[in-house]
Amino acid sequence: MNRKHIDEIEKQMKLANEGLPEEERKFFADVIPTRVDPFNKYWEQFLNWARSRSLWMLAFGTGCGATELRPLMTSRFDMARFGIFPRPTPRQASVFVVGGYASIKTIKRIIRSYEQMQGPKYVIALGSCTINGGMYYDSYNTINRLDYYIPVDVYIAGCMPRPEALIAGFNRLKEKIVAGECEGMNEYTDKFDWFKKNQKEIIKDWNMPDYNW
Amino acid sequence: MSIWTKVLYAVVSVSVATVYGLTLGGIVRKLYARVHGRFGPPVWQPFLDIIQTYSRRVAVSHGNMFFLGPVLRLAGGLGTYLFIPVIFGSALFSNFSMAGDLLLVMYFVFFGQLGMALGAGQGGHPYSPLGIARGLAQMSAFEVPFSLAVIAVAIQYNSLNITSIVAAQQGGFMHWTLFTNPLAVIAAMISILGMNMHAPFSIVMAPQEIPIGPPIEMNGSFLSILQTNRGLFAAAKLVLFMNLFFGGATNIIEMIVKTFFIYMFSVFVGAAYPRFRPEQSFRFFLKWPAFIGVLSIIYITYLGGAS
Numbered sequence: 001m002n003r004k005h006i007d008e009i010e011k012q013m014k015l016a017n018e019g020l021p022e023e024e025r026k027f028f029a030d031v032i033p034t035r036v037d038p039f040n041k042y043w044e045q046f047l048n049w050a051r052s053r054s055l056w057m058l059a060f061g062t063g064c065g066a067t068e069l070r071p072l073m074t075s076r077f078d079m080a081r082f083g084i085f086p087r088p089t090p091r092q093a094s095v096f097v098v099g100g101y102a103s104i105k106t107i108k109r110i111i112r113s114y115e116q117m118q119g120p121k122y123v124i125a126l127g128s129c130t131i132n133g134g135m136y137y138d139s140y141n142t143i144n145r146l147d148y149y150i151p152v153d154v155y156i157a158g159c160m161p162r163p164e165a166l167i168a169g170f171n172r173l174k175e176k177i178v179a180g181e182c183e184g185m186n187e188y189t190d191k192f193d194w195f196k197k198n199q200k201e202i203i204k205d206w207n208m209p210d211y212n213w
Numbered sequence: 214m215s216i217w218t219k220v221l222y223a224v225v226s227v228s229v230a231t232v233y234g235l236t237l238g239g240i241v242r243k244l245y246a247r248v249h250g251r252f253g254p255p256v257w258q259p260f261l262d263i264i265q266t267y268s269r270r271v272a273v274s275h276g277n278m279f280f281l282g283p284v285l286r287l288a289g290g291l292g293t294y295l296f297i298p299v300i301f302g303s304a305l306f307s308n309f310s311m312a313g314d315l316l317l318v319m320y321f322v323f324f325g326q327l328g329m330a331l332g333a334g335q336g337g338h339p340y341s342p343l344g345i346a347r348g349l350a351q352m353s354a355f356e357v358p359f360s361l362a363v364i365a366v367a368i369q370y371n372s373l374n375i376t377s378i379v380a381a382q383q384g385g386f387m388h389w390t391l392f393t394n395p396l397a398v399i400a401a402m403i404s405i406l407g408m409n410m411h412a413p414f415s416i417v418m419a420p421q422e423i424p425i426g427p428p429i430e431m432n433g434s435f436l437s438i439l440q441t442n443r444g445l446f447a448a449a450k451l452v453l454f455m456n457l458f459f460g461g462a463t464n465i466i467e468m469i470v471k472t473f474f475i476y477m478f479s480v481f482v483g484a485a486y487p488r489f490r491p492e493q494s495f496r497f498f499l500k501w502p503a504f505i506g507v508l509s510i511i512y513i514t515y516l517g518g519a520s
Contacts, residue, residue: 036270047268054258080246091431
């Protein structure tokens with residue numbers, strides 16, 4: 001392969017960031033994220049054990065399901081005893097709880113926040129709206145299926161699911177993490193083009209970088 | 214003793230202090246949870262959190278200073294700890310104590326925060342400089358009563374060496390600075406409230422105001438360095454206070470009991486009070502605590518009969 005081919009492939013690998021004005025493009029990531037494989041088997045098992053016992057949740061109320069998170073955080077249901085803590089910034093969080101319906105405006109923020117989280121990262125989708133649209137299935141400005149836009153690890157059905165259901169969901173997530181089944185971070189990079197196509201189809205005014213690192 | 218033996222001892226001593234500091238952090242989380250009427254996380258949760266943040270597969274950096282911020286913070290914690298003799302008369306826990314180490318330690322207590330200020334500023338998030346501005350202002354404020362108390366102690370024992378200050382307090386609890394110069398201890402214990410940053414002085418990492426302030430952009434291994442330092446630095450500060458004001462310790466059990474209760478003082482205050490606004494916090498330290506600090510110097514110079 002000569003230099004010209006390499007340049008061409010590199011050009012294809014680059015993100016165009018076409019939604020941004022010309023002068024702002026250089027400030028943002030222009031490289032497609034790449035797959036990061038797990039460590040060797042036993043070390044990864046140990047790390048997964050620790051990850052499952054220290055889940056840092058992104059405290060970002062995305063829909064009406066966020067009301068169910070308040071009793072979960074406070075004395076009544078006390079999620080801290082399961083090792084789940086709210087974290088105010090996506091940089092440090094490892095679990096993203098999408099709280100119910102996601103309007104087009106919100107899905108934009110959900111994507112940006114999800115991409116800013118440092119992997120391995122997990123997503124819990126809460127309520128029927130994230131599974132099939134729920135009561136908003138024919139609404140003009142909400143999405144119907146969340147896993148077209150970001151990879152989802154655990155769904156919790158219900159409208160709205162009670163905090164007990166959320167705890168059950170978190171426990172299911174823990175089991176999946178320990179079993180090493182939560183590779184949403186790599187799924188997102190492997191199917192990056194497909195996710196971006198879906199995202200851009202639904203978000204008409206795409207005025208953000210193509211990937212927020 | 215050869216330098217390598219000393220280095221080996223220092224490694225053991227730093228590990229013990231880090232584990233102790235992190236366990237204290239876990240106990241404090243449990244205590245706060247019980248005050249809220251919750252069960253709270255297990256005591257070993259800080260260790261799990263460190264492994265979890267360390268195990269992130271990717272980390273975003275914002276430049277060279279961003280790399281150096283957590284490193285300098287850890288250097289501040291290590292520097293503080295390594296020049297304080299932890300257990301009086303023990304070779305294993307004497308660290309690198311030497312003549313004039315009190316001045317060095319006082320410098321290192323504030324060094325970490327300055328390093329963090331440089332590093333977090335490069336993160337570019339607006340809440341980082343806001344947290345740092347609050348942190349540095351509060352630091353300057355609580356430094357006033359703390360420095361006055363340390364000056365009083367230095368005058369009282371006529372020494373800037375922590376080992377000889379501890380040695381002068383041996384021989385029964387009535388020899389502790391707590392009883393020979395209570396005013397200095399009052400000023401210092403008020404300043405430790407600000408130093409530990411529990412409520413009402415939790416304005417730097419105020420979770421509901423400026424999400425978590427300075428380390429808001431820190432992720433993955435950067436954050437795990439900061440968490441490790443939090444354990445080590447907490448232990449270092451407590452040991453310093455124990456040495457200066459509560460007669461030091463001659464064995465590890467005594468050290469653990471004394472530092473635990475010194476820490477619990479700021480935890481109990483923190484559990485009982487809401488948070489100050491920044492300007493209230495700065496003004497608080499510059500009024501009565503600073504005045505008590507000046508009184509303690511006057512007391513020890515003219516009335517206490519400095520030895």
